[in-house]
Amino acid sequence: MRINSQSDLFQLISRESPKDVKRVLGISFFVGITNMGLIALINKAAGDVSNGDSVTVQFFLFALLLTTFLVITNIANRESIKSTQGLVHRFKMRIMNEIFKSDLAKVDSIGRAEILQILARDTQTVSQSITFLVSGCQSVATVIFLTLYMATISLTAFFLVGMTSVLLVLAGVHAVRNVTNELEVVARRESALNEMFSDFLNGYKEIKMHSDRAYEISRDMVKEARGTSELKSKLLIFIANFFNYLQIMMYAVVGLMIFVVPILSTDFSASVMQATTTALFLTASLNGIIQSIPSLSQSNAAARELIGLEEKILSKEPQEGFGAREVFSTLESIRIENITYQYANGNGAPRTAGSPPKGSQPFSLGPINYEFKAGNVYFVRGNNGSGKTTLIRMLVGLSQPTSGQIYVNEEPIALPATSDYRDLFSVVFTDFHLFKKLYGLNDVTPTEIDHLIELFQMEKKVSVTDGIFSNLRFSTGQKKRLALIVALLEKRQVIILDEWAADQDPEFRHLFYAKIIPMLRAMGKTVIAITHDDHYYESADYLLQMVNGQLVTS
Numbered sequence: 001m002r003i004n005s006q007s008d009l010f011q012l013i014s015r016e017s018p019k020d021v022k023r024v025l026g027i028s029f030f031v032g033i034t035n036m037g038l039i040a041l042i043n044k045a046a047g048d049v050s051n052g053d054s055v056t057v058q059f060f061l062f063a064l065l066l067t068t069f070l071v072i073t074n075i076a077n078r079e080s081i082k083s084t085q086g087l088v089h090r091f092k093m094r095i096m097n098e099i100f101k102s103d104l105a106k107v108d109s110i111g112r113a114e115i116l117q118i119l120a121r122d123t124q125t126v127s128q129s130i131t132f133l134v135s136g137c138q139s140v141a142t143v144i145f146l147t148l149y150m151a152t153i154s155l156t157a158f159f160l161v162g163m164t165s166v167l168l169v170l171a172g173v174h175a176v177r178n179v180t181n182e183l184e185v186v187a188r189r190e191s192a193l194n195e196m197f198s199d200f201l202n203g204y205k206e207i208k209m210h211s212d213r214a215y216e217i218s219r220d221m222v223k224e225a226r227g228t229s230e231l232k233s234k235l236l237i238f239i240a241n242f243f244n245y246l247q248i249m250m251y252a253v254v255g256l257m258i259f260v261v262p263i264l265s266t267d268f269s270a271s272v273m274q275a276t277t278t279a280l281f282l283t284a285s286l287n288g289i290i291q292s293i294p295s296l297s298q299s300n301a302a303a304r305e306l307i308g309l310e311e312k313i314l315s316k317e318p319q320e321g322f323g324a325r326e327v328f329s330t331l332e333s334i335r336i337e338n339i340t341y342q343y344a345n346g347n348g349a350p351r352t353a354g355s356p357p358k359g360s361q362p363f364s365l366g367p368i369n370y371e372f373k374a375g376n377v378y379f380v381r382g383n384n385g386s387g388k389t390t391l392i393r394m395l396v397g398l399s400q401p402t403s404g405q406i407y408v409n410e411e412p413i414a415l416p417a418t419s420d421y422r423d424l425f426s427v428v429f430t431d432f433h434l435f436k437k438l439y440g441l442n443d444v445t446p447t448e449i450d451h452l453i454e455l456f457q458m459e460k461k462v463s464v465t466d467g468i469f470s471n472l473r474f475s476t477g478q479k480k481r482l483a484l485i486v487a488l489l490e491k492r493q494v495i496i497l498d499e500w501a502a503d504q505d506p507e508f509r510h511l512f513y514a515k516i517i518p519m520l521r522a523m524g525k526t527v528i529a530i531t532h533d534d535h536y537y538e539s540a541d542y543l544l545q546m547v548n549g550q551l552v553t554s
Helices: 008-016 018-050 056-101 104-110 112-153 155-202 204-208 211-259 268-313 388-395 446-455 476-489 506-522 534-539
Strands: 333-342 364-373 377-382 403-408 425-428 494-498 526-530 542-547 550-553
Touching (some): 008 056, 008 112, 008 268, 018 056, 018 112, 056 112, 104 112, 104 268, 155 204, 204 211, 364 388, 364 526, 364 550, 388 526, 425 476, 506 526
Parallel strands (some): 494 526
Antiparallel strands (some): 333 403, 542 550
């Protein structure tokens, strides 16, 4: 757990938008001065009224101060809220940009569910915090200036209020730090609980079909939910009681000024009304500080999660250089030379060149040497865990090799791989994702789309209008057909298929190997397909086999 003496929320806002910090501090100073002026004016006018004097000038001055206060605070609050929303937007976009530039293994090690949850939950909490932050800062400034004003009324009351205010603020800051740490623990428990909910929903069919499994997962889910609820309840009860004590202390100070201070100061009775009025307004500001602390504690915990996520994603390793461009002419060959890749034991993160392996016997791939010639069809087979998918991920530039080099037309490519290199490939992964819209395919014609839909026997099930599929609620095999249609519409030189035919019915599987594969070869495409369909191996020009991380040609 990362402990920081500085507010994570303040650190995030000051780093992302320092102008907002200056604006909040400036408006808080103005609010404090204005409130002090208003209270002093009210006290002066009340004294004049009791003496029978005219208060016309004080009335117009009061109206002017009040109007100025209203206009400036409204403008400042509006700008602060708009800037904070922009801050959250920029942070989200930067995180997504860093994720795009990051290595696939790093994204897998963090976890997509955790990234989504933090971006959705914690950014919303931070975006809502600016109202409490502005209110809290204004209340602190008001307390400071009203305390100073109290010194002009009674030094005894000034010291009493000043010491109490300092104690309350210090107690509140201490509570924020402690509560932030506890809220972080609660957030972790809630994340684990959400994973159980996700597991329950994703495995709904399996749960329904096995009563013992349903009982055990329901028992674990209820146990975790109850534990998380009890932990959060204890924390919230502590927060409520703690701040209730602080409020009682504030009212006790007012009581002390009325009942005790006159005993200590003989001349206090003449200014007791002014001091009491000031103390009541000061109490209201302290109450505002106290009420904002729970929300700021949650926002501080959320900011800590956001900063932690950014630290996880930002890598000390070299990332893809978006400024550098690689130009590839007509593809003739892709050659991998002494390519290796090694997983750290346990967490699945890659081991980079020069770093020691973590744990014992981590899976390693390679060294592999092979050349893929353009226009040929390559089938890759191998047992589960032999390294087939890892090889493909390195080949297409999604994962960076631990060592070795990749050549295109005998020219070395930049590592980590650039988008120019990845643009050579169209890929349908085993765990593919099918977008409803044809993103990035603005140059395809309806005729091309309709031809491929008919070729893949989907014309009676789906259509494409304005680049959007009419329906995506299909079986896995039919979704794979649409994914391959999208891959072909990309018109790239290399087609990568990871066990694409595994979910096809026997008739269409035969059509795929007997018609579609020869069609791709005739189009000059280079096809690299992971497959276990040994009855159709004769459809390939070359058959490769992965055995314990080593590539064997057949």
